[in-house]
Amino acid sequence: DVKVTQSSRYLVKRTGEKVFLECVQDMDHENMFWYRQDPGLGLRLIYFSYDVKMKEKGDIPEGYSVSREKKERFSLILESASTNQTSMYLCASSFEQGAGTDTQYFGPGTRLTVL
Amino acid sequence: GQNIDQPTEMTATEGAIVQINCTYQTSGFNGLFWYQQHAGEAPTFLSYNVLDGLEEKGRFSSFLSRSKGYSYLLLKELQMKDSASYLCAVRDLGGSYIPTFGRGTSLIVHP
Numbered sequence: 001d002v003k004v005t006q007s008s009r010y011l012v013k014r015t016g017e018k019v020f021l022e023c024v025q026d027m028d029h030e031n032m033f034w035y036r037q038d039p040g041l042g043l044r045l046i047y048f049s050y051d052v053k054m055k056e057k058g059d060i061p062e063g064y065s066v067s068r069e070k071k072e073r074f075s076l077i078l079e080s081a082s083t084n085q086t087s088m089y090l091c092a093s094s095f096e097q098g099a100g101t102d103t104q105y106f107g108p109g110t111r112l113t114v115l
Numbered sequence: 116g117q118n119i120d121q122p123t124e125m126t127a128t129e130g131a132i133v134q135i136n137c138t139y140q141t142s143g144f145n146g147l148f149w150y151q152q153h154a155g156e157a158p159t160f161l162s163y164n165v166l167d168g169l170e171e172k173g174r175f176s177s178f179l180s181r182s183k184g185y186s187y188l189l190l191k192e193l194q195m196k197d198s199a200s201y202l203c204a205v206r207d208l209g210g211s212y213i214p215t216f217g218r219g220t221s222l223i224v225h226p
Contacts, residue, residue, distance in 0.1 A: 033213070035216075040218065042216050044216075048213060102146075102206075102212075103148075103160045104214070106157035107157060108156065109156075109157060
């Protein structure tokens with residue numbers, strides 16, 4: 001079974017802090033994704049990566065950056081956390097972009113609260 | 116991009132059948148996914164449709180009509196554990212090939 005793990009289930013940070021959210025997948029997937037999920041807004045794509053050291057902006061990249069130094073690990077960085085970044089953050093991975101079912105496998109999520 | 120619409124919330128009775136609709140607009144359709152997400156948990160894959168018609172998987176079926184920009188997820192013999200959010204996601208031919216998610220339908224199954 002594919003396993004996607006995220007470093008924390010719950011995180012509380014203060015405004016202005018730098019925040020790192022880590023995601024690791026164990027199935028040698030090419031693609032990795034970061035989403036945020038908010039009530040009434042659904043899943044929104046922040047950034048994705050289709051290869052090591054490659055990254056592409058999603059629909060809402062402002063205030064975020066990412067890093068993919070190794071194939072299995074994809075990090076989301078909030079350079080200076082703000083209260084409007086309080087959300088559930090979900091990481092996902094998939095084998096091959098745009099191919100057939102290309103199912104996305106999701107991690108358990110990190111609920112981030114910025115005070 | 117896609118414009119994906121699904122009902123916000125539905126309720127149904129244990130043992131009944133429920134149909135969750137999803138309509139979309141896209142410039143180049145390349146597949147539709149349904150995911151299930153229980154409260155506080157990760158979304159998990161349910162089904163994938165790329166051709167018109169019905170795909171059946173046990174108690175769950177998914178239907179697609181590309182000409183109408185329409186899909187539904189059919190859940191039969193409802194169980195309490197089916198209470199969850201159901202997410203419709205559409206993949207477009209253009210751009211990044213990454214599916215765009217609808218806002219999800221929260222299904223409440225009551226006894």
